Amino acid sequence: MTTDRSTVEYGTFITGDDSVTMGDAAVQTTDESVRTTAETVVTPVVALDLAAEILAGALGSLIDADYVQGKTQFRDVLCARIDISQLEAEELVDDMERSGRIRFIGVEEGRGWHVQQGIGAR
Numbered sequence: 001m002t003t004d005r006s007t008v009e010y011g012t013f014i015t016g017d018d019s020v021t022m023g024d025a026a027v028q029t030t031d032e033s034v035r036t037t038a039e040t041v042v043t044p045v046v047a048l049d050l051a052a053e054i055l056a057g058a059l060g061s062l063i064d065a066d067y068v069q070g071k072t073q074f075r076d077v078l079c080a081r082i083d084i085s086q087l088e089a090e091e092l093v094d095d096m097e098r099s100g101r102i103r104f105i106g107v108e109e110g111r112g113w114h115v116q117q118g119i120g121a122r
Contacts (some may be wrong), residue, residue: 067101071090
């Protein structure tokens with residue numbers, strides 16, 4: 001059995017078998033090391049603005065589509081243009097909707113989506 005002297009401050013590794021012995025010094029944590037949160041992770045504003053530009057460029061600012069069909073079109077365009085997964089694109093579309101960059105509008109004349117670009121999107 002040999003002791004690796006380079007690990008003395010973190011614990012002692014015992015070689016020769018598959019077990020590892022570690023002292024208390026190796027298991028130190030602080031509140032700042034690991035944080036969990038129940039808050040939603042918000043996509044940066046730049047990404048939302050860029051995504052709105054991509055959608056408006058590909059589909060126009062008014063999209064004649066039902067709610068789910070429109071969100072599916074948005075997802076597919078973002079997947080193709082910025083090479084992200086469908087899940088990532090769906091989350092981006094959801095963030096865009098929450099931020100007001102895309103809106104589903106229903107009026108007497110019909111329903112559809114509006115892609116808002118620029119400062120007024122917030």
